[in-house]
Amino acid sequence: MTTSPTAPAYIHVLIVDDHQMVIEGVKTLLQGEADIQVAAQASNGPEALRLLPLYPEISVAILDLNMPQMSGVELSRAIHATYPQIRILALSMFHDYSSVTEVLEAGGSGYLLKNTNKAELCAAIRQVAAGHTFFSQEVGTTLLANLVIPANFDRTRDAHPAELTGREREVLQLIAREYSNSHIAKALFISERTVETHRKNILTKTNSKSVVGLIQYALRYKLIL
Template sequence: MKNPIKVLIAEDHTIVRNGIVALLEKEQDIEIIADAKNGQEVLEYLKKGTEPDVILTDINMPDMNGMELIATVSSNYPKIKTLVLTMLEDEKHVIQALDSGAQGYLLKNVNIPEIIFAIKQITSGYKYVCTSVTLKLLSQINGRYTGASTQLKTDVEISKREVEILSLIAQGFTNSEIADKLFTSKRTIEGNRQNLLEKTGTKNTAALISFVVRNRIID
């Protein structure tokens, strides 16, 4: 029998945290090994040897919020996957979480089966963003490319290496993961990403990916 996926939950509201624990504990493929009210408590668990496969975390928490936790875990515990569960659905937080190293992003209006599905997806090596967030981001991106802005920009010169990087960004890989795959440094990838934003005149990752897909730079 396959070992259950070990999950650590970080949520500052006790009732919400206990409810998530109670519902996920019913799933045979998932084992809740600890729960915490903020990122600092999560790090204390990790330092003591607790080894979750997935950290399911809120963003707004006292002492250490979810974004800080994600970045710290990504840097110091790269084998641990992080999955956001939050009320925050704006583009800024979604992009920040994924860029910080989160493998998935869920809103608190999702049902338990979708949380379970997301946990299984990210432990299988995939990224997962809930449908409502994806649709909202696509709507926002499409809204920026109406009227004159729908004209494709054909004078942008993209190198073969930059196309490789764009493809990996589109697949949801972090700067560190891309650096590992391309045998270069994280700093180099960060520089390439910034150059691509400037070349394409885009302001963030979501807009960059929309641009390169619309211009058929990547499929």
């Protein structure tokens, strides 16, 4: 028997941006959504961290990357370390490879550009709240365009994705959702040692050197939702 996270019936959101106009814009886009509510807002990272203990219902944090006092990446790391249940959705004007990978490595689950529309924003919130990842089309293109092709890459052999077992695919899905080994073990009712073995096998089969590389590979071959 396996379990997987599902979106809560009601998604409570924290918006963090140093421009009030952006906060109001996001709130306007979310108006009328029966399952999404803006629970709190902050203009910087320290303020956001002070608010989080007061709003335990928050499940998604929408963060601007370029903020004074504490960058969005630094705030992502802080939230991910203390509140791992909160899914982080980055909101930025830029989608360069460095920015995107920094967000992923800091525990981010999604990345949107500030020119996003209502439909994409709502879809992103629901996706990350349900434990999935979400990247706007431009961001996904950036990740794929910067795929590092291993020196031993065999174009004939690698024309198709690696043959992962059913269990390895389950572990891959949870790795992409930023689950720790202990959380994966509990979700799949297996030992942490077994999870670590699966993780090593997945990295080997996909020729990936890191979680970021693995997510790139999984996106390329549509192995994650």
